[in-house]
Amino acid sequence: MNDHNATLRVEDLSISLHTRGQNVNIVDRISFIVPEGKVVGLVGESGSGKSMTALAIMQLLPKSASLAGGCIALNGDDLTRYREHDMQKVRGRDIALIFQSSKTALNPLMTVGSQIARVYRRRFGHSRREAWASAVDMLDRVGISRAQQRAKHFPHQFSGGMAQRVMIALAVACKAKLLIADEPTTGLDVTTEAQILDLLEELRRAEGSSLLLITHNLGLAAAHCDYIAVMHAGHIVEFGPVREVFHNPTHPYTQGLLSSVARPDRALLHGTTLTGRAPDPLSLPRVGCRFIHRCPARMPQCAQPVPLATVGPEHTSYCHLYEDMV
Amino acid sequence: MSGYLLEVRNLTKVFQGGHGAPRFGVNLAQLFGTGIRDDTAADVIAPQDGTIVAVRDLDLAIRPGEIVGLVGESGSGKSTVARCLMHLIEPTDGDILYENQSILNLRGSQLKAFRQKMQMVFQDPTASLDPRFTVERTLAEPLRVHHVTGRRDRRARMRELLDAVHLRQDHLDRYPHQLSGGEKQRVVIARALATNPRFLILDEPTSALDASVQVRIISLLQELKERFQMTYLVISHDLSVIRHLCEHVIVMYLGEAIETGPTTELIDNPRHPYTQALMSAIPIPDPDYVRARIRLKGDIRNSLPPEIGCPLAYRCPHAVEACFHTPQRLVPLDDQRAVACHRVINGEI
Numbered sequence: 001m002n003d004h005n006a007t008l009r010v011e012d013l014s015i016s017l018h019t020r021g022q023n024v025n026i027v028d029r030i031s032f033i034v035p036e037g038k039v040v041g042l043v044g045e046s047g048s049g050k051s052m053t054a055l056a057i058m059q060l061l062p063k064s065a066s067l068a069g070g071c072i073a074l075n076g077d078d079l080t081r082y083r084e085h086d087m088q089k090v091r092g093r094d095i096a097l098i099f100q101s102s103k104t105a106l107n108p109l110m111t112v113g114s115q116i117a118r119v120y121r122r123r124f125g126h127s128r129r130e131a132w133a134s135a136v137d138m139l140d141r142v143g144i145s146r147a148q149q150r151a152k153h154f155p156h157q158f159s160g161g162m163a164q165r166v167m168i169a170l171a172v173a174c175k176a177k178l179l180i181a182d183e184p185t186t187g188l189d190v191t192t193e194a195q196i197l198d199l200l201e202e203l204r205r206a207e208g209s210s211l212l213l214i215t216h217n218l219g220l221a222a223a224h225c226d227y228i229a230v231m232h233a234g235h236i237v238e239f240g241p242v243r244e245v246f247h248n249p250t251h252p253y254t255q256g257l258l259s260s261v262a263r264p265d266r267a268l269l270h271g272t273t274l275t276g277r278a279p280d281p282l283s284l285p286r287v288g289c290r291f292i293h294r295c296p297a298r299m300p301q302c303a304q305p306v307p308l309a310t311v312g313p314e315h316t317s318y319c320h321l322y323e324d325m326v
Numbered sequence: 327m328s329g330y331l332l333e334v335r336n337l338t339k340v341f342q343g344g345h346g347a348p349r350f351g352v353n354l355a356q357l358f359g360t361g362i363r364d365d366t367a368a369d370v371i372a373p374q375d376g377t378i379v380a381v382r383d384l385d386l387a388i389r390p391g392e393i394v395g396l397v398g399e400s401g402s403g404k405s406t407v408a409r410c411l412m413h414l415i416e417p418t419d420g421d422i423l424y425e426n427q428s429i430l431n432l433r434g435s436q437l438k439a440f441r442q443k444m445q446m447v448f449q450d451p452t453a454s455l456d457p458r459f460t461v462e463r464t465l466a467e468p469l470r471v472h473h474v475t476g477r478r479d480r481r482a483r484m485r486e487l488l489d490a491v492h493l494r495q496d497h498l499d500r501y502p503h504q505l506s507g508g509e510k511q512r513v514v515i516a517r518a519l520a521t522n523p524r525f526l527i528l529d530e531p532t533s534a535l536d537a538s539v540q541v542r543i544i545s546l547l548q549e550l551k552e553r554f555q556m557t558y559l560v561i562s563h564d565l566s567v568i569r570h571l572c573e574h575v576i577v578m579y580l581g582e583a584i585e586t587g588p589t590t591e592l593i594d595n596p597r598h599p600y601t602q603a604l605m606s607a608i609p610i611p612d613p614d615y616v617r618a619r620i621r622l623k624g625d626i627r628n629s630l631p632p633e634i635g636c637p638l639a640y641r642c643p644h645a646v647e648a649c650f651h652t653p654q655r656l657v658p659l660d661d662q663r664a665v666a667c668h669r670v671i672n673g674e675i
Binding site: 045046159161189190191192193194195198216217218219220221222223242243246247256257258260261262263264265267273274277 | 399506508536539544564565569570605606610613622
């Protein structure tokens with residue numbers, strides 16, 4: 001893959017969680033890129049480490065977790081070397097995060113207009129008046145009608161879908177090169193979800209930003225992403241172009257995950273669904289595959305360090321099955 | 327004898343406005359999304375006193391052994407229907423018959439006996455389990471309250487229940503926080519089965535779960551239905567779940583049924599514009615899936631009061647002038663399907 005046009009390049013990233021006197025790598029040596037102007041979907045079941053990865057990129061990890069190695073390069077600069085003071089400038093300017101729950105992420109004590117205006121004042125040095133006008137413009141762009149009046153309202157006066165539009169306005173106002181959206185439509189109705197994702201896509205294209213879309217919903221990933229990274233228990237088990245991953249999944253976990261999604265347009269496929277549950281983070285094997293206990297293709301060498309195999313153009317799989325393709 | 331296990335006639339539930347009631351009318355006009363005729367918005371405002379018609383004139387008939395699905399987005403009134411059926415709230419109008427007997431006048435011991443026959447699995451297993459109860463205590467409670475077993479047989483009955491939902495004996499000593507989402511859902515289902523009900527209401531049985539766990543809960547529910555010859559009413563916003571569980575489905579919008587029919591037919595060939603939009607909004611896990619993009623404008627609050635015209639009129643891509651002043655009723659299309667849209671009924675769309 002052409003690395004020099006990657007907006008974000010994550011290499012060998014590990015995140016360690018301190019819990020009950022132990023250190024566990026809840027994210028373990030993961031690598032992926034977000035090519036410029038593209039959408040990469042980070043998919044996986046709950047607890048697989050998706051949100052932790054997003055927080056690590058923003059350097060907003062909770063106190064109980066810390067970076068345990070690897071590098072996070074944004075346009076070539078390694079963010080892991082940045083101090084908090086420098087990171088504060090990166091957040092918002094270079095990377096903007098769209099949170100899972102707009103209701104808790106927005107400041108309940110500020111009108112939405114002043115929250116967005118604050119971005120313009122800090123990021124672009126706008127005057128109070130200019131910033132307010134830009135904020136109203138932005139609200140209008142995300143499809144909030146009567147933006148002039150709505151800007152004066154507080155978050156609780158918005159419905160879930162409208163509050164999520166405000167979140168998007170806030171993130172896009174920064175004109176960041178990289179957007180990270182962590183489950184941006186959780187809790188919304190499907191028709192609202194479709195509206196929100198269409199809007200995000202439209203604005204992202206207009207600004208030429210790249211997007212890391214974190215979701216457990218494979219349908220959303222299929223519809224909106226160019227590349228897919230599949231996470232399981234802190235490993236990225238498969239990475240590749242969306243068509244490759246969906247039509248030609250190579251890792252047994254991806255295969256299981258895809259065949260266990262209930263679809264409205266066809267009957268369930270039986271026999272290949274995932275069994276068991278994601279391993280307990282406290283009893284993860286130190287080396288080897290973390291899918292070993294659920295895998296239908298388990299082999300003796302699975303307890304050995306897993307090779308990263310190139311299984312197709314831009315398509316990698318983290319599995320002993322493809323050892324000869326390393 | 328009607329042959330139905332559960333029959334609902336003209337069910338209506340009105341929530342009176344008052345202190346604390348959501349005041350739909352207040353900011354409605356400003357909440358409108360893009361593309362909606364703002365000049366007409368003021369006409370749509372709901373009664374200012376905050377009265378809400380959550381369910382309007384709903385009919386429902388479920389035969390023994392049938393699985394019926396109730397689909398709709400938030401605010402469509404699905405959960406209100408469930409709460410009326412369980413006699414948790416009093417309907418404003420209409421009747422609910424269980425085994426041909428009205429349940430609305432049941433009180434005291436009769437009501438308790440009825441609840442034994444009809445149980446409900448609530449949305450969100452985490453919220454419906456007491457965090458300070460072990461699984462054992464959770465399962466023991468309905469057995470004790472409904473005198474299902476004596477104290478001595480209680481443990482045996484709990485073992486049966488755990489077996490039925492594929493949990494192990496050692497789960498009995500666990501607290502909810504020690505269980506995964508799927509396990510919690512199984513405990514909640516086991517608790518509902520404790521009284522040997524014939525009828526289960528399942529409110530969003532899988533929405534809090536991961537995809538692979540969802541599928542396993544769906545097959546568990548299918549298995550239990552066969553094994554205990556049960557009847558289900560499944561409430562969900564997720565048509566995938568409905569497709570795999572239900573034989574018959576009712577689509578609700580703003581408290582009214584707008585389309586009904588056999589599940590597969592209705593999902594493969596939705597007729598009402600709302601059902602079509604709902605279908606087209608569901609993300610399909612296939613990057614090459616070409617979706618007919620039927621997008622509605624605004625959201626459920628941009629709706630016309632049903633007594634004036636079609637509630638969807640402002641949002642519908644097919645709306646014509648008549649839609650704004652002609653109330654729509656469910657009209658049969660054939661002997662199985664019915665739809666509440668005059669343009670579909672007249673064969674115009």
